[in-house]
Amino acid sequence: MAALAGVSRQxxxxxxxxxxGINDETKQRVLEATKRLGYRPSRFARSLVAREKxxxxxxxxxxxxxxxxTEIAGELLDCAASRNWQVVMASxxxxxxxAALHTLIPQVDVVIGHFWTSEKQxxxxxxxxxxxxxxxxxxxxxxxxxxxxLRSGIEEALHALxxxxxxxxxxxxxxxxxxxxxxxxxxxxxRDFEELIGTGxxxxxxxxxxxxxxxxxxxxxxxxxxxxxxxxxxxxDLMAIGALHAADILNIKVPDRVRVxxxxxxxxxxxxxxxxxxxxxxxxxxxxxxxxxVDALAAIDFVETIxxxxxxxxxxxxxxxx
Amino acid sequence: MAALAGVSRQxxxxxxxxxxGINDETKQRVLEATKRLGYRPSRFARSLVAREKxxxxxxxxxxxxxxxxTEIAGELLDCAASRNWQVVMASxxxxxxxAALHTLIPQVDVVIGHFWTSEKQxxxxxxxxxxxxxxxxxxxxxxxxxxxxLRSGIEEALHALxxxxxxxxxxxxxxxxxxxxxxxxxxxxxRDFEELIGTGxxxxxxxxxxxxxxxxxxxxxxxxxxxxxxxxxxxxDLMAIGALHAADILNIKVPDRVRVxxxxxxxxxxxxxxxxxxxxxxxxxxxxxxxxxVDALAAIDFVETIxxxxxxxxxxxxxxxx
DNA sequence: CTGTTAGCGCTTTCAT
DNA sequence: ATGAAAGCGCTAACAG
Numbered sequence: 001m002a003a004l005a006g007v008s009r010q011x012x013x014x015x016x017x018x019x020x021g022i023n024d025e026t027k028q029r030v031l032e033a034t035k036r037l038g039y040r041p042s043r044f045a046r047s048l049v050a051r052e053k054x055x056x057x058x059x060x061x062x063x064x065x066x067x068x069x070t071e072i073a074g075e076l077l078d079c080a081a082s083r084n085w086q087v088v089m090a091s092x093x094x095x096x097x098x099a100a101l102h103t104l105i106p107q108v109d110v111v112i113g114h115f116w117t118s119e120k121q122x123x124x125x126x127x128x129x130x131x132x133x134x135x136x137x138x139x140x141x142x143x144x145x146x147x148x149x150l151r152s153g154i155e156e157a158l159h160a161l162x163x164x165x166x167x168x169x170x171x172x173x174x175x176x177x178x179x180x181x182x183x184x185x186x187x188x189x190x191r192d193f194e195e196l197i198g199t200g201x202x203x204x205x206x207x208x209x210x211x212x213x214x215x216x217x218x219x220x221x222x223x224x225x226x227x228x229x230x231x232x233x234x235x236x237d238l239m240a241i242g243a244l245h246a247a248d249i250l251n252i253k254v255p256d257r258v259r260v261x262x263x264x265x266x267x268x269x270x271x272x273x274x275x276x277x278x279x280x281x282x283x284x285x286x287x288x289x290x291x292x293x294v295d296a297l298a299a300i301d302f303v304e305t306i307x308x309x310x311x312x313x314x315x316x317x318x319x320x321x322x
Numbered sequence: 323m324a325a326l327a328g329v330s331r332q333x334x335x336x337x338x339x340x341x342x343g344i345n346d347e348t349k350q351r352v353l354e355a356t357k358r359l360g361y362r363p364s365r366f367a368r369s370l371v372a373r374e375k376x377x378x379x380x381x382x383x384x385x386x387x388x389x390x391x392t393e394i395a396g397e398l399l400d401c402a403a404s405r406n407w408q409v410v411m412a413s414x415x416x417x418x419x420x421a422a423l424h425t426l427i428p429q430v431d432v433v434i435g436h437f438w439t440s441e442k443q444x445x446x447x448x449x450x451x452x453x454x455x456x457x458x459x460x461x462x463x464x465x466x467x468x469x470x471x472l473r474s475g476i477e478e479a480l481h482a483l484x485x486x487x488x489x490x491x492x493x494x495x496x497x498x499x500x501x502x503x504x505x506x507x508x509x510x511x512x513r514d515f516e517e518l519i520g521t522g523x524x525x526x527x528x529x530x531x532x533x534x535x536x537x538x539x540x541x542x543x544x545x546x547x548x549x550x551x552x553x554x555x556x557x558x559d560l561m562a563i564g565a566l567h568a569a570d571i572l573n574i575k576v577p578d579r580v581r582v583x584x585x586x587x588x589x590x591x592x593x594x595x596x597x598x599x600x601x602x603x604x605x606x607x608x609x610x611x612x613x614x615x616v617d618a619l620a621a622i623d624f625v626e627t628i629x630x631x632x633x634x635x636x637x638x639x640x641x642x643x644x
Numbered sequence: 645c646t647g648t649t650a651g652c653g654c655t656t657t658c659a660t
Numbered sequence: 661a662t663g664a665a666a667g668c669g670c671t672a673a674c675a676g
Contacts, residue, residue, distance in 0.1 A: 008663050013655060023661060038625040040450065043428060044375075045653035048366040049668050054429070056410075064396025065589070067389065074386025077413045086429055088378075089411050091399045106365060107376070107408055128362065212593040245593055267387070271534040271567055273595070303360040330647050335671060345645060367669035371652050648675070653668105660663075 016041060056086040057294055058104035058129075060113030063093050066210070066238055068264045068283075069114070072134070075287035076112065083291055098125040105129050109302055112290050115140070130302055132293045134286065137188045144297070144308040146289045150263070151192045153279040153314035157233065157261055158196055160316065166231035166259055169197060170204035172218040172243060174235040189235060189263065204229050208239065215242025216249075223252065230258055231322065237262035237269050237278055244272055244321060259322035265314075275319035286312050328355075338363060378408040379616055380426035382435030385415050387533070388560055390586045390605075391436070394456070397609035398434065405613055420447040427451050431624055434612050437462070452624055454615045456608065459510045466619070466630040468611045472585070473514045475601040475636035479555065479583055480518055482638065488553035488581055491519060492526035494540040494565060496557040511557055511585065526551050530561065537564025538571075545574065552580055553644065559584035559591050559600055566594055566643060581644035585636075597641035608634050 007030060014022040015030035033039075047054050059076060063069045073089070080087050088107050090100035097117045104111055105127055112132040115122050119140050122131070131143040139145050161169055173190040184207055194203055204226035208218030215234060219242065222229060234240035240262030247254045254260050254274055262269060265280025289310040296308060329352060336344040337352035355361070369376050381398060385391050395411070402409050410429050412422035419439050426433055427449055434454040437444050441462050444453070453465040461467050483491055495512040506529055508516075516525055526548035530540030537556060541564065544551060556562035562584030569576050576582050576596055584591060587602025611632040618630060 009653085010655075010664085011662060014662090017655090021661060026661080035450070040624070042370070042653050043430075044366055044370040045668090046428075046655080048364070048370050048653080048670085049655050051655095053366075056429075061396075061399075064392050064399070067392075070386050070389075070392040070395075073392075074383075074413060074415070077383075077386070077411060078416050081412065081417065081425060086425065087411055089399060089409055090403065091396055093396070094400050095403065103403060103408065106368075107378075108365075128357070212590075241593060245595065248595060268534075268590075271563060273567065273570060302362070331670080332648080332672095333646060336646090339671085343645060348645080364669050367652090368671080370654085370669080371671050373672090646676085648673105650671105650673085652670085652672105655668085656666085658663105658665085660661100 054086060055084060055298060056088060056108045058101075058108035058111040058113075059087050059089045060092050060097060060100045060104065060111060060115070061089060062091075062114045062116075064091060065093075066236070067266050067268055068236060068238070068281075071266070072283045072286060075283050076290060079284075079287045079291045083295060085291070085294065097122065101125040101127075101129075110294055110297055112294065128304075130297050130304075132290050134290060139307060139309060142304075142307070144293045146286055146293065146310045146312060148281060148286075149311050149313050150189060150279070151196070153263075153316065154189070154192050154233065155196050157279055157316055158193075160318075161231045161233075161259060161261065161322065164259065164322070168202070168204065168226070168228045169231045169233065170206070170222050170226055170229035172215060172222060172232060172234045172239055173205055173207040174210040174239065175207045175214075176210050187235065193233060202226075210236065210239065212238055212242040212245065215239030216246040217242075219243035219246040220250065223250065223258075232258060232260050234260065234262050237264040237266040237276060240276055240278070240321075241269065241272050244274070244276065248273075254321050261322040263314075265317055269319065274321045277319045277322035278317050279314045280317040281314050282312060376408060377406060377620060378410060378430045380423075380430035380433040380435075381409050381411045382414050382419060382422045382426065382433060382437070383411060384413075384436045384438075386413060387415075388558070389588050389590055390558060390560070390603075393588070394605045394608060397605050398612060401606075401609045401613045405617060407613070407616065419444065423447040423449075423451075432616055432619055434616065450626075452619050452626075454612050456612060461629060461631060464626075464629070466615045468608055468615065468632045468634060470603060470608075471633050471635050472511060472601070473518070475585075475638065476511065476514050476555065477518050479601055479638060480515075482640075483553045483555075483581060483583065483644065486581065486644070490524070490526065490548070490550045491553045491555065492528070492544050492548055492551035494537060494544060494554060494556045494561055495527055495529040496532040496561065497529045497536075498532050509557065515555060524548075532558070532561065534560055534564040534567065537561030538568040539564075541565035541568040542572065545572065545580075554580060554582050556582065556584050559586040559588040559598060562598055562600070562643075563591065563594050566596070566598065570595075576643050583644040587636075587639055591641065596643045599641045599644035600639050601636045602639040603636050604634060 015027045061073050090104050092100040110130045114134050133143050133145045135148050171193045175184050206218045206222040208214035262276050262278040265278050269276030293308050337349045383395050412426050414422040432452045436456050455465050455467045457470045493515045497506050528540045528544040530536035584598050584600040587600050591598030615630050
């Protein structure tokens with residue numbers, strides 16, 4: 001207690017929060033004393049007694065190596081700041097989603113994030129805290145969500161590719177969208193693709209690791225196994241950039257010989273050669289919708305309520321690769 | 323108070339923290355009641371009374387559009403998690419460093435981040451909270467730091483480039499490393515470069531915006547103004563990737579006609595053509611050193627102490643562009 | 645096994 | 661302009 005500086009505790013309070021009703025001289029004296037003693041008020045006690053409770057949200061970031069996730073994190077942070085939310089982050093990349101939730105939950109009012117692990121695990125890990133799940137196609141029971149209508153984007157893309165003359169459209173899928181599982185399960189993007197491509201046609205699909213390098217390898221594999229492919233839909237832009245890289249090495253002309261279309265809309269795609277065409281996701285809108293949910297929950301003081309759901313539509317961004 | 327469920331508060335505590343000394347049946351009853359009433363214990367009160375105080379650090383991220391910063395953030399997050407620290411983040415990209423500090427400071431024990439604005443502003447904004455400043459060359463008085471010995475890296479690089487036959491070495495600098503200031507001030511990297519290149523030689527330096535596009539533009543400008551340049555040191559990898567892009571368009575062969583060397587060591591540099599040579603910064607080490615400081619400060623309960631300083635050395639990573 | 649008491653460190657309200 | 665008292669919502673320690 002810094003009141004040992006010759007005054008009472010509330011005088012200290014008054015000095016530190018510069019409230020009025022305090023002599024300037026006293027104030028200086030107190031301020032000096034606090035500085036000298038290295039006194040810093042407890043944020044816990046302060047929050048406990050505050051009328052305006054600190055609004056804190058948790059953010060689970062799936063990967064710091066994929067700009068898609070970090071850009072979303074950035075938008076979310078800006079959006080949160082402007083709406084007066086604090087953000088505590090955890091990465092699910094190394095220790096997994098349940099672990100990230102576990103560290104976050106005691107500190108926050110609500111958690112936002114991408115969650116690919118099983119509903120059961122998440123449901124158990126969230127421990128009653130409201131969750132805002134991003135990008136997941138099927139809503140998770142008991143959680144709120146901001147979904148992505150990728151299917152309509154894929155459908156539109158397929159039509160457009162055909163209109164541009166593509167006859168055999170292949171796909172590169174990601175192997176590890178279900179984290180921490182060694183068995184490959186087809187992604188929703190793949191399933192949408194296969195359904196939309198129609199049953200009569202051959203299905204040229206190959207899966208690779210979710211990285212630039214993984215995209216390169218998968219592209220090589222795809223072209224070897226299915227040389228007739230003249231257009232490729234790629235799981236995300238990072239892998240698509242890898243595919244472009246591989247095409248360059250294999251001396252396969254893009255888009256003349258093969259059209260390459262990514263998913264995400266990373267600005268990075270502008271900087272590769274040829275510039276990457278992509279199904280673009282509006283990350284600013286995604287962040288804003290997520291914070292809409294959070295604000296709505298805060299308004300009812302986070303009592304359990306029926307799931308809120310928003311949907312964001314992607315749009316096609318034609319650059320040069322398709 | 324959920325004790326209206328027929329028991330005392332203490333019993334509620336026992337049920338929720340599953341401590342022993344409670345009848346299983348009572349426990350169930352309490353748990354059900356809390357669920358039904360949507361009761362959630364106040365994290366503020368809990369932290370206030372806890373023996374082990376929550377360890378929380380603030381992280382100011384300069385940009386979510388430059389993988390260098392996001393990768394550091396990712397490493398820091400992992401490192402923090404393993405050492406039992408919570409991380410509250412804020413971006414200084416939109417509202418500035420002082421604003422980021424301002425939102426963080428009431429919530430955290432210590433702040434880590436890159437700070438380019440003036441010492442005075444930071445000193446004032448930090449308001450007594452200990453700061454760990456990253457990458458800054460000159461130590462800021464009153465703050466701790468993890469510095470980067472880039473100068474030695476640049477020196478080594480210059481020697482190596484000369485040994486590879488470079489005769490006229492140029493540089494691309496960044497215009498906006500001093501955020502929120504409209505006047506361009508040469509970066510420390512530029513000053514090191516100019517000093518190391520020697521006084522007798524012509525200085526071919528051009529500055530551009532700190533992005534891929536900015537790097538492209540600066541490269542075009544540099545080659546127009548100084549056609550004799552046969553090697554370029556670029557402020558960071560992002561801009562260097564832009565330079566590579568521009569070289570490709572201008573049909574300037576890299577590294578035959580011009581060698582291009584970046585700074586940072588982004589993995590992204592592997593995926594461009596030709597793969598980018600770079601002065602690589604060990605971001606994992608940087609994060610670890612920063613957390614060493616934080617742990618040291620926590621050990622003395624964050625009382626003001628003499629500045630702690632660590633230095634991380636970069637190393638040259640030769641790929642193909644130089 | 646359960647309830648009561650005290651107190652974490654601050655701010656608010658009321659008295660001086 | 662300053663001090664004293666009350667209480668924020670929890671958990672530790674002690675009774676019963």
